[in-house]
Amino acid sequence: MKGKETAESREGTTDNLWGMYINLLYVIVLSVILLFVYMAVRTDIDSYLNRKIYSAEELAAFQQEAEARERSRVAEMNWDKVVDGIHIRTGLHDDENLQIIIGTCTSCHSAKLITQNSASRDGWKSMIRWMQETQGLGQLGKNEPVVLDYLAKYYAPVETGRRKTLDMAEIEWYELDGE
Ligand code: HEC
Helix, strand or coil: CHHHHHHHHHHHHHHHHHHHHHHHHHHHHHHHHHHHHHHHHHHHHHHHHCCCCCCHHHHHHHHHHHHHHHHHHHHHHCCCCEECCEECCCCCECCCCHHHHHHHHCCCCCCHHHHCCCCCHHHHHHHHHHHHHHCCCCCCCCHHHHHHHHHHHHCCCCCCCCCCCCCHHHHHHHCCCCC
C-alpha cells in the first residue's frame, strides 16, 4: 500500500513538473505572439499616442487659410478680372463702358481685331459703317457715341517716332485719315 502510494505520488510529481513546463511553454509562445502583434501595430499605436491635438485657435486658423485660398481661387477665375487697366478675358482696356463695348463688338469676332487696330474717332466710325454695310453689323443707336468715345480714347493712332507722348494741343499733327 505504502509503496504504491509512493509510486503514485512520484508519478504525480513528474506530472506536475511536465505541467509546469507546458505552462511555461504556453507563456513563452503567447509572449512571442504578443510581441509580434505589438510590433505589427506599434507604429499605429505610436502615432495615435503622439497625435497632434489642435487647439480651437489653430483650427480657426486652418479654416481662415482655406477660405483665403478659396477667395484667391475665385479671384483667379474672375470673369471680369482687370490687371493694369487691361480686361484679361478680352484684352480690351478697362473702362466704365467696357461691358457695352464687349456686348456690341465681340459677338462676331475676337476683341483682338480692336486691340490690334488704332484709328481716330472718324476712322473708327468708318470701320463701323463698313461692318454695317458689308458684315451685318446692326445699328448701334445710343451706344454708337459711347463706343466711338471708347475706341477713340484707347485705340487712337499711336505716334511711333520722335514723340513718345500724345500732345493734345498738336493732335492735328498726327491725326490720320483712319482707313
Ligand atoms: C455683326 C458682326 C460684327 C460685329 C457685331 C462687329 N464686327 Fe467688327 N468685323 C466683322 C467682320 C465680319 C469683320 C471682318 C473680319 C475679318 O476680316 O476677319 C470685322 C472686322 C473688324 C475690324 C477689322 C477691320 C479691318 O479693317 O481690318 C475691326 C477693327 C472691327 N471689326 C471692330 C469692331 C468693333 C469696334 C465693333 C463694335 C462696334 C465690331 N467690330 C462689331 C463683324 C462684326
